[in-house]
Amino acid sequence: MQELTHFIDGAMTKGTSGRFSDVFNPATGEVQAKLPIATKDEVDDVVASAAKAQVAWGNTNPQRRARVMMAMVGLMNRDMDKLAEALSREHGKTLPDAKGDLQRGLEVIEYCIGAPQMLKGEYTDGAGPGIDIFSMRQPVGVVAAIMPFNFPAMMPLWHVGPALVCGNSVVLKPSERDPSVPLMLAELFIEAGLPAGCFQVVNGDKDAVDALLDNETIGGVSFVGSTPIAQYIYARATANGKRAQCFGGAKNHMIVMPDADMDQAADALIGAGFGAAGERCMAISVAVPVGDETADRLVEALVPRIEKLRVAPYTDGDDVDYGPVVTAEAKKRILSLIDKGVEEGATLVVDNRDFSLQGYENGFFVGPHLFDHVTPDMEIYKQEIFGPVLATVRAKTYEDALKLAMDHEYGNGTAIFTRDGDTARDFAHRVNIGMVGINVPIPVPLAYHTFGGWKKSMFGDLNQHGPDSFKFYTRTKTVTSRWPSGIKEGGEFNFKAMD
């Protein structure tokens, strides 16, 4: 049995707690590795050595820090296949999906190469007699990143890249479900030229997270995961005087207007609803057709597409649509929510509750499910299912559809499919949700924009990646200087051309 490690001071390092958690292969259901679970003392030691390393790193000029990012891009591309394989083996997603996970992370590392431009600061010349003002962006110091299982490469990279290039040390606590790729990325950063100690990976559970939240040296906390934990982490981190950005769960609605291209809308829903087994925070889990006729046409277009979906392990080739969900508990929870939906009176149009894959009977596979006639009072509408389950809620009018999306407690992403520019514009303008797609089902902004939801999908002020990440991972210091002699005699400007 493989025994995984932490990554401390530039090397894979065994845990000392004697406690381990199981890392599964979700396709077979077998335990494939043991992961050390850190104690509070181990976490405190890791933070202390990250703080030591930060001093020189924070004083390294931004170009040099950016060069580490540049080298990292090359190394990740070199190792792409190896990283993707390790990712699929622990997470269960298909290889093309795993490469997408890595690629979207890599794009933020590419964005970080522009750090010298982002960190330039501001200057006012002559704010008063002999007075100049300048502001600089300085690192926060040591920051913590506590990450979810569903994008084990992309999510850490979205935080580690900007944090490092801004001159911080980072302590990453990856998900205990799929920690191998974060550990491999830490090793690659060292090969890219990052000094040891600046990027530490500490594995653990609530105890390790609480140790990070209570550690006085940690100046900032980035969290991505489910909403109850996001809320808890935000409260505890900020009560301890730290800056925090905590991204939570989602229930993303896609409005389908009567004038939408129905084939395009149905294809989009298949990818956005069932891709990665529905385990994406930007997955569409609610389809909202406007009008009964639209709803009937949509369901008719969806059913044959869903029946064609190929659910299999990532090793079965690139035409696999999606793989297993992450754990046996996740599978159990998804199936029990489907039962609840039936109990509550929704119509289960595609029912795969007895789905099983020959040769992989112990794997955590869940077949695709489609519900129609779901209503807002049902649990399958209220809760984030995080599985391959699409719920159809029929709306009478556009206003009803908009209200539905607005009234839901989550506000991560949403989409509208229509050919009408007026409706699309109105929707994008009025909806109280952080990321909006117009004929785009999963509107994940690119690295140079920012990513974040509203309402219970985000606690804090600054989003992930883009310019916000440079603000989150730096503190502004503003210097006002006065040199009382002002402009020296004879030192006035000479504006004559060619002089």
Ligand code: NAD
């Ligand atoms: P999770 O909340 O279970 O775990 C996230 C992290 O928190 C893990 O590192 C875990 O070890 C830690 N953790 C879990 N319980 C804790 C506790 N009681 N105290 C302290 N730490 C704890 O989330 P998950 O299942 O790994 O990820 C799926 C969730 O993440 C979904 O809700 C999804 O929507 C969300 N997500 C959100 C975004 C976003 O940007 N909004 C992106 C990706 C995933």
